[in-house]
Amino acid sequence: MEFMAGSELAHRGATPLLEKILVSGLKGVGPRSAGKLAKLGIETVQDVLFHLPVRYQDRTRVVPIADLLPRDQAVVLGRVESAQVRMGRRRSLLVHLEDATGSLLLRFFHFNSAQQRNLAPGSLLRCYGEARSGPTGLEMIHPEYRRVSDGEEPALEPSLTPVYPSTEGVSQHAWRNLTDQALALLDRHPDCLRELFTDELLRSLRFSPLAAALTYLHRPPPDAPLAQLAEGTHPAQRRLIFEELLAHQVSLRQLRLRHRRLPAPVLAPVGALSQKLLQSLPFQLTGAQRRVAAEIERELAAPRPMLRLVQGDVGSGKTIVAALAVMQAVEAGYQVALMAPTELLAEQHLSNFRGWLRPLGLQVAWLTGRQKGRSRGETLAAIARGACQLVVGTHALFQAGVEFASLGLVIVDEQHRFGVHQRLAMREKGRAKGRIPHQLIMTATPIPRTLAMTAYADLDLSVIDELPPGRSPVTTVVVPDTRRDEVIARVLQACRSGRQVYWVCTLIEESETLQCQAAENAARVLEQRLADCAVGLVHGRMTVEQRHEVMAGFKHGALDVLVATTVVEVGVDVPNASLMVIENPERLGLAQLHQLRGRVGRGATQSHCVLMYHAPLAEGSRQRLAVIRSSSNGFAIAQKDLELRGPGEVLGTRQTGELRFRVADVVRDAPLLAEVRQTADLLLSEHPRRAELMVRRWLGARIDYARV
Numbered sequence: 213m214e215f216m217a218g219s220e221l222a223h224r225g226a227t228p229l230l231e232k233i234l235v236s237g238l239k240g241v242g243p244r245s246a247g248k249l250a251k252l253g254i255e256t257v258q259d260v261l262f263h264l265p266v267r268y269q270d271r272t273r274v275v276p277i278a279d280l281l282p283r284d285q286a287v288v289l290g291r292v293e294s295a296q297v298r299m300g301r302r303r304s305l306l307v308h309l310e311d312a313t314g315s316l317l318l319r320f321f322h323f324n325s326a327q328q329r330n331l332a333p334g335s336l337l338r339c340y341g342e343a344r345s346g347p348t349g350l351e352m353i354h355p356e357y358r359r360v361s362d363g364e365e366p367a368l369e370p371s372l373t374p375v376y377p378s379t380e381g382v383s384q385h386a387w388r389n390l391t392d393q394a395l396a397l398l399d400r401h402p403d404c405l406r407e408l409f410t411d412e413l414l415r416s417l418r419f420s421p422l423a424a425a426l427t428y429l430h431r432p433p434p435d436a437p438l439a440q441l442a443e444g445t446h447p448a449q450r451r452l453i454f455e456e457l458l459a460h461q462v463s464l465r466q467l468r469l470r471h472r473r474l475p476a477p478v479l480a481p482v483g484a485l486s487q488k489l490l491q492s493l494p495f496q497l498t499g500a501q502r503r504v505a506a507e508i509e510r511e512l513a514a515p516r517p518m519l520r521l522v523q524g525d526v527g528s529g530k531t532i533v534a535a536l537a538v539m540q541a542v543e544a545g546y547q548v549a550l551m552a553p554t555e556l557l558a559e560q561h562l563s564n565f566r567g568w569l570r571p572l573g574l575q576v577a578w579l580t581g582r583q584k585g586r587s588r589g590e591t592l593a594a595i596a597r598g599a600c601q602l603v604v605g606t607h608a609l610f611q612a613g614v615e616f617a618s619l620g621l622v623i624v625d626e627q628h629r630f631g632v633h634q635r636l637a638m639r640e641k642g643r644a645k646g647r648i649p650h651q652l653i654m655t656a657t658p659i660p661r662t663l664a665m666t667a668y669a670d671l672d673l674s675v676i677d678e679l680p681p682g683r684s685p686v687t688t689v690v691v692p693d694t695r696r697d698e699v700i701a702r703v704l705q706a707c708r709s710g711r712q713v714y715w716v717c718t719l720i721e722e723s724e725t726l727q728c729q730a731a732e733n734a735a736r737v738l739e740q741r742l743a744d745c746a747v748g749l750v751h752g753r754m755t756v757e758q759r760h761e762v763m764a765g766f767k768h769g770a771l772d773v774l775v776a777t778t779v780v781e782v783g784v785d786v787p788n789a790s791l792m793v794i795e796n797p798e799r800l801g802l803a804q805l806h807q808l809r810g811r812v813g814r815g816a817t818q819s820h821c822v823l824m825y826h827a828p829l830a831e832g833s834r835q836r837l838a839v840i841r842s843s844s845n846g847f848a849i850a851q852k853d854l855e856l857r858g859p860g861e862v863l864g865t866r867q868t869g870e871l872r873f874r875v876a877d878v879v880r881d882a883p884l885l886a887e888v889r890q891t892a893d894l895l896l897s898e899h900p901r902r903a904e905l906m907v908r909r910w911l912g913a914r915i916d917y918a919r920v
Contacts, residue, residue: 228404229258229404229405229406230256230257230258230261230394230397230398230404230405231256231257231258231406231909232256233256233257233258233397234246234255234256234257235249235254235255235256235257235259235260235390237257238257238260238390238393238394239389239393240386240389240390241390244381245381245382245386248379248380248381248382249379249382251379252377252378252379253912257393257394257397258405258909260390260391260394261391261394261395261398261405261426261430262426262452262874262909262910263376263377263387263874264376264429264430264452264874264875265374265375265376265429265430266375266376266377267375267441267442268372268373268374268375268432268436268438268441269285269340269372269373269375270285270286270287270372270373270434270438271287271340271368271369271372271373272368272369272370272371272372272434273287273368273434274287274288274289274338274366274368275287275288276288276311276312276313276314277290277309277310277311277313277314277315277316277350278313278314279313280316280343280350281343282343282344282345282350283342283343283344284342284343285340285341285342285343286340286341286343287338287339287340287366287368288309288311288316288338288339288340289311289336289337289338289339289360289366290309290310290311290315290316290336290337290339291309291310291311291334291335291336291337292307292308292309292331292332292333292334292335292336292337293308293309293310293315293333294307294308294333295307295308295328295331295332295333297328302321303321304319304320304321305319305320305321305323305327305328305331306318306319307319307320307331309337309339315349316343316349316350316351316352317346317348317349317350317351317352318331318339318341318351318352318355318357319346319351319352319353319354320353320354321353321354322354330359331357335359336359336360336361336362337357337358337359337360338357338358338360338366338367339352339355339356339357340355340356340357341353341354341355341356370431370434371431371432371433371434371436372431372432372433372434372436372438373388374387374388374391374429374430374431374432376391391430391431395426395427395430395431398423398426398427399427402423405422405423405426406905406909407421407422407423408422408455408902408905408906408909409422409455409902410899410902413891413894417454417887417891419447419450419451419454420447420448420451422451422452422455424448425447425448425449425451425452426448426452428448429441429446429448429449429452443880444875444877444880444881449875450884452875453875453876453877453881453884454884454887454888454891455906455910456873456874456875456876456910457666457873457876457881457884457885457888458888458891458892458895458906459906459907459909459910459911460666460669460873460876460910460911461666461669461888461889461892462892462895462896462903462906462907463907463911464668464669464670465669465670465892465896466896466903466904466907467670468519468669468670468671469896471517471519471670472516472517473516474516474517474647474648475515475516475646475647475648476514476515476516476517476518476647476648476649476650477544477546477618477620477647477649477650478513478514478515478544479512479513479540479541479543479544479546479620479621479650480513480544481509481512481513481540481543482540482543482544483543484543485539485542485543485572485574486536486539486540488572489535489536489539489568489572490536492568492571493532495680497529497532498528498529498676498678498679498680498681499678500524500528500675500676500677500678501528501529501532501533501676501678503674504522504533504674504675504676505533505536505537507520507672507674508520508522508533508536508537508540508652508674509536509537509540511650511672512537512540512541512621512650513540517648517649517650517651518650518651518652518672519650519651519653519670519671519672520651520652520653520671520672520673520674521653521654521655521668521671521672521673521674522534522652522653522654522655522674522675522676523655523659523673523674523675523676524654524655524656524675524676524677525656525676525677525679525810525845525846525847526656526806526807526809526810526846527679527680527683527810527813527814528656528676528677528678528679528680529676529680530654530656530676531561531564531654533676534550534623534652534654535564535565535568535569537621537623537652538550538565538569538601538602538621538623541620541621541650542574542601542602544620545618545620546618546619546620546621546649547595547598547600547601547602547603547616547617547618547619547620548601548602548603548619548620548621548622548623549602549603549605549609549616549619549621549622549623549641549642549649550565550602550603550604550605550623550625551605551606551607551609551610551622551623551624551625552604552605552606552625552626553606553607553625553626554606554752555580555582555606555752555756556752556759557625557626558578558580558604558605558606559756559759559760561604561625562576562578562604565602565604569601569602574601574602575594575599575600575601575602576600576601576602576603576604577591577594577595577600577602577603577604578591578603578604578605579591579592579595579603579604579605579606579608579609579614580605580606580608580756581606581607581608581611582756583608592613592614592615595614595615595616595617596615596616596617597617598616598617598618603616609641610641614641615641616641616642619641619642619649620642620649620650621649621650621651621652622641622642622649622650622651622652623651623652623653623654624651624652624653624654625654625655626654626655626656653671656807656810659850666878666885669889669892683813683814684813684815684816684817684818684819685813685819685844686809686812686813686819686820686821686844687818687819687820687821688809688820688821688822688823688840688841688844689820689821689822689823689841690797690823690825690837690838690841691822691823691824691825692824692825692826692827693795693824693825693826693827694827695824696824699793699822699824700738700741700742702791702822703715703738703742703745703773703791703793704741704742704745706790706791707742707745707772707773710788711788711789711790711791711817712766712769712771712772712773712774712786712788712789712790712791713772713773713774713789713790713791713792713793714773714774714776714789714791714792714793714808714811714812715734715738715773715774715775715776715792715793715795716775716776716777716778716792716793716794716795716808717730717731717734717775717776717777717795717796718730718777718778718794718795718796718797718799718800730777730795731749731750731751731775731776731777732749732751734775734795735747735748735749735775738773738775742772742773745772745773746770746771746772746773747771747772747773747775748762748765748766748771748773748774748775749762749774749775749776750762750763750774750775750776750777751776751777752777762774766786766789767785767786769788774789778800778804778808785814786811786814787814787815787816788815788817789811789812789814789819790812790813790815790817790818790819790820791812791819791820791821791822792808792809792811792812792819792820792821792822793821793822793824794808794809794821794822794823794824795824796824796825796826797823797824797825797837797840798825798826798829798830798833798836798837800836801836801853802836802839802840802849802850802852802853802856803849803850803853805823805836805840806840806846806849809821809840823837823840823841825837832856835856836853836856839852839853854878854879855879874910
């Protein structure tokens with residue numbers, strides 16, 4: 213089947229492709245309606261067909277009242293036995309409906325005199341609603357209803373009734389009208405929707421054609437398996453799920469191929485600086501660190517840009533591996549930019565790298581948004597003339613006015629916290645002499661393999677899966693804040709035994725100001741209750757110098773207790789800290805709790821983490837705390853986090869337009885991924901035009917994000 217553009221089809225007198233017909237061409241869609249639909253990304257008739265129901269109602273048959281169970285949604289047919297208005301806290305109309313098998317109460321809180329007349333005793337009604345347990349038996353609250361004449365067959369639907377995701381001002385009736393028109397067009401002109409799978413692929417994958425799958429999902433027959441449809445496992449759904457996963461996989465593969473064709477600076481390994489750095493360390497690299505460092509070394513020496521994601525659990529030693537990459541770039545005559553999402557994490561990198569690089573005669577610059585005036589100007593000038601080999605900073609690194617003399621490597625820490633356009637801007641900073649810099653991406657947030665296969669198909673993946681020797685496991689307990697006195701007593705005991713303590717305040721996750729206030733209050737209380745202990749405070753509103761001073765005091769043992777907001781999530785390495793208290797842990801995701809807990813357990817002493825929650829706990833919070841209490845495996849925790857919160861939350865992409873699926877679910881559909889990857893290889897090698905069209909169909913305007 214050769215594809216033709218919509219204009220070519222129209223010229224031949226055929227119906228244009230549905231992807232070319234604007235939704236405004238359908239009956240009942242004026243400019244206002246089109247604007248509302250555009251908010252949901254629906255601009256063409258094809259978009260209407262790919263806007264699938266989230267659930268279904270069965271209005272195809274009448275259910276005997278005696279067969280109803282609580283939470284059943286069903287059509288019932290019965291006669292009104294009595295109707296009365298009951299006065300009380302809320303005025304209500306109670307209608308007793310009976311059929312040959314039993315009775316049901318219909319309850320209305322909003323009604324008028326005309327409705328009362330319609331619902332008079334003796335009336336025959338066809339009702340649809342959800343059965344609920346009431347004080348005297350099953351009832352329906354505000355069901356849809358219609359009077360039926362004696363002897364009249366009740367009008368039933370020929371298929372299950374779809375319920376669509378919607379936006380304000382677009383009713384379910386409007387959706388069914390739109391999809392009726394789209395399906396009618398598809399039925400009359402099957403060729404107006406492109407089938408992007410070849411006949412051979414359809415046979416090998418055992419999929420039905422696209423038009424048949426869409427028709428089934430918009431109008432399932434009365435005998436369709438509702439449970440299967442609800443679980444997303446029906447063959448018609450799998451057909452579309454597979455194509456959507458394939459479109460994402462193909463888009464990332466295309467990105468990878470485009471990126472690999474670009475030239476990059478060859479950073480040939482010399483090894484002298486790396487050896488000096490390794491000799492200065494008070495520890496030996498683990499086997500996992502050496503393996504990952506060797507993978508990076510090989511790729512930096514190639515003339516094509518490295519795109520590598522390094523995962524490692526909390527404390528696995530990713531930073532020293534990154535430092536070895538810095539040495540290789542510097543020896544080849546290039547600069548390195550290291551970008552972190554928060555000032556505190558950037559400061560920690562600055563401290564580490566200055567400690568490692570200054571003895572080797574290398575200059576490390578510091579750049580954040582807070583720098584102003586002469587200091588900023590001098591730093592920018594030094595970067596532009598190449599006087600500093602490594603530049604550490606936050607998002608300020610990719611702002612206008614920051615020019616590098618020769619940027620050869622970009623290191624991004626906790627990359628999922630940056631928007632895609634920010635990462636693209638960072639890459640463009642190094643587009644000098646027609647070459648783009650290598651990219652090394654690090655994360656201490658373990659990403660489940662299924663999610664990495666889907667979200668990072670454009671990256672090579674390295675995992676540091678070995679912790680340095682001498683680390684002790686952290687025991688975790690969960691207690692209510694009514695036991696605060698016991699927790700403070702435990703802090704005092706730890707301090708008196710010569711150990712140090714983190715006390716983390718997470719009052720309102722969305723508000724740094726309120727977090728700081730909570731930390732300040734906690735610090736005052738602890739200073740009063742722990743009179744013979746030195747208590748320090750650190751939060752995001754302090755100056756860099758103030759934070760450095762407090763953190764240094766804690767690191768060197770001048771402070772017994774460090775009270776902090778979640779800015780300390782990735783902070784100083786203090787082996788003597790053996791206790792962490794986290795207030796309101798129910799407000800945090802699993803990955804962040806695991807990161808915070810990773811601040812302790814860095815020495816040989818048994819360490820503990822106390823999660824002090826405020827009751828009552830929601831079910832989701834209860835599940836998260838149970839997981840973090842029972843597991844210390846970062847990848848197992850990440851998998852559970854993925855199941856509980858979804859990929860957009862885990863990757864931090866919910867607001868960036870990345871990894872948003874219409875029908876696929878990377879947890880539920882993980883078993884399909886291996887075959888999706890194989891099919892992506894086949895499509896790109898043998899049917900590149902189909903691959904391109906598939907990406908455009910499913911990602912549309914979001915294709916641009918894949919160009920990062």
